[in-house]
Amino acid sequence: GAGVSQSPRYKVTKRGQDVALRCDPISGHVSLYWYRQALGQGPEFLTYFNYEAQQDKSGLPNDRFSAERPEGSISTLTIQRTEQRDSAMYRCASSLGGQPQHFGDGTRLSIL
């Protein structure tokens, strides 16, 4: 597509539920990144893929967070047993394999 597409744009869920956030990168982009942005802060790195391989997951805060990119295109970030502290804007970015990264509009996640 023309840009990075994230869905849903907004997600409200109850504490304890699982959520799945989707990212569709720019066509042909090899690298895909996930970031989390708390209110009043800059985005913080979560994880990174080259094609389907997860190259770095050191930014995932705990084992409730996981990500996959099975066919080297669309990626899903999953949060299990959500907690209120998981509320944030989740951003996806893609690149041709280096820099710069191109960002989607993000998913605003609110945990009640």
Added chain:
Amino acid sequence: AQSVTQPDIHITVSEGASLELRCNYSYGATPYLFWYVQSPGQGLQLLLKYFSGDTLVQGIKGFEAEFKRSQSSFNLRKPSVHWSDAAEYFCAVVPDRGSTLGRLYFGRGTQLTVWP
């Protein structure tokens, strides 16, 4: 600790005035440097980037930034601000040019308000 610092949380300028947003980083090597802009309800848009070469880089929307190695700074400037420039601005860094890990490290952002 290594970091990206944007010392101004909020800046207010009048339309037509000049603008400078500050960014300092504490990584040892010369990193890749970026400025992104975030308008309400929208994603992060790349304004400009510095990889190498001329230390004064031009970006979109009339913005420019200057890399100063001696000061570890990459300040964003615009000679005449328009009301549509009101947004949040983020400085970002890829610290290690030789690394295949392309993660960006962001500053906390500077919110720009423009008065008519």
